[in-house]
Amino acid sequence: MMQKERIIMGIDPGTQVMGYGILRVLDNKPYLEAMGVMQLGKYDDHYLKLAKIYARVIGLIEEYLPDELAIEAPFFGKNVQSMLKLGRAQGVAMAAAISRDIPIFEYAPLKIKMAITGNGRAAKEQVAYMLQKLLHIPDENMLPQLDASDGLAAALCHFYQSNITMSEKKYKSWKDYANHNPEKVKSAGKREQR
DSSP: OOOEEEEEEEOOOOSEEEEEEEEEEEETEEEEEEEEEOOTOOOHHHHHHHHHHHHHHHHHHHHHHEEEEEOOOOOSOOOHHHHHHHHHHHHHHHHHHHTTTTTTEEHHHHHHHHHHOOTTTTTTHHHHHHHHHHTTTTGGSSOOOOOHHHHHHHHHHHHHHHHHHHHSSSSHHHHHHHHHOGOOOOOGGGGGOO
């Protein structure tokens, strides 16, 4: 029996540290393929950082050949300059994926945390802990930089979200839904008397 496989790359964009995670999905079960970080703090020039992000994402794409990219969307903060820089970092990573015709899916940090931990306000450490448990990652394979686990969390969030979407039945109309789900529909005559 042939196994269905897909690769999901997740990115946590940043101008100081960019985290990434690669999931291999076999027969609809996710496995850790790789995760890591790119340290950008050593570069003073913002445009050089963007060039490095682009080159690294292209390198990851060529190495792992992902089918999809899941990326954390910038959250709204008070510092406009930081938001602008983060948005540029995200845009450059997205441009790399676009240049290789890879579909992109954006997720808010709250959505990613909710998907992994069940709590949208979870700490990065909680996300890393849950990823380790969910994906059966040995301690020695976990990285101390939480940006790496955040990138992996984006990939796993997308895996969960795409499974929900694929499993949902599409109905043409309410009548079509009712015909396919008679046990879920009560007619007006059968309603309980109050």
